[in-house]
Amino acid sequence: MSAAKRVQQWATFARTWHIFDCKWQDPYDSANVIKKYLMGLHKPIYHPMNDSGDVVVCINSKEIALRGDEWRKRAYFHHTGYPGGASWTLAWELHNKDPTLIIKKAVYRSMKGNLQRRHTMQRLFIYPGEEVPHDVMQNVTNQIRQLRFVPTRLDHIPEEVTKTYPKVMDFPEDYVLK
């Protein structure tokens, strides 16, 4: 094998670091996308016994969006093992305790429960905000596409843009805006 070919092969099996912005994304839909990169399902060389998974860094996990009234309705179950040790934590309570936990559990549950799962989870980094440690960020070379479009909030549009925006009509002087 020539030297150039050998390097090509190293590159094939190298781990790539991806970043995923969780802002206003459904964690359970995003989990399927993140899982794909963690397990290496996005590579044509994939094999279940082949260690071809990549590393994924999730940012903004604090700002995930759950569907409908799932914040109030979805419960996370835990049992201590002792009698009467069952507890149900609502999604909003869990999110208040640790803003990274919902996305972590979603990714964990999206994968099949085998011995590999816990090792695959080691390759997932989740950060509540946009701040990522430098030693993690310096490896990142790819950004995973978001599932949902993140619109700009009306109150985040600058005042000048709102004023210069073309409009059909002006409200009358005596019109009371609610």
Add this chain to the structure above:
Amino acid sequence: MVFLTVANWVRSRGPDEFWRKRRVFRLAAHYIGRRRNCYSIAVRNVHRALVYATKARKLKKQDMIDLWNTRINAACEQHNITYFTLKEGLDRANILLDRKSLSDLACWEPRTFESLAAVAKQKMNYDGFIDNADKKHPTGVNLNLKDVMLEAWLKERKQ
């Protein structure tokens, strides 16, 4: 479970107990503990193993098909094309490759697969089919990554 001797196919019990049991013990030779040494336990486990082997002959084929599908889907995604478009385009272009050959090409000959994907895409384009995979999805905050975004780079080269 591979039978190398005709004797294992014979269903009628032979006259000699020793040889009859030996046949089962040979099949249980790689088990551990009493499962390989006691006949009554060994024969139960051998029967179960033979049933598994029969079922696995079908499952193995299904597993391979799943693996091929995963690989083809991964390769399609790299070239920004859906599996349906690839298959339909190749069929219309009279390139009749099965999933096994396609996944082999995707794994071992990525350049060949790239050309096939381009052919399929162009054929569907001529036929007026609109592929939704080309939609530009948002990618979140602009992070000024130091390296070229691989995905964006691949997509640019396709145009």
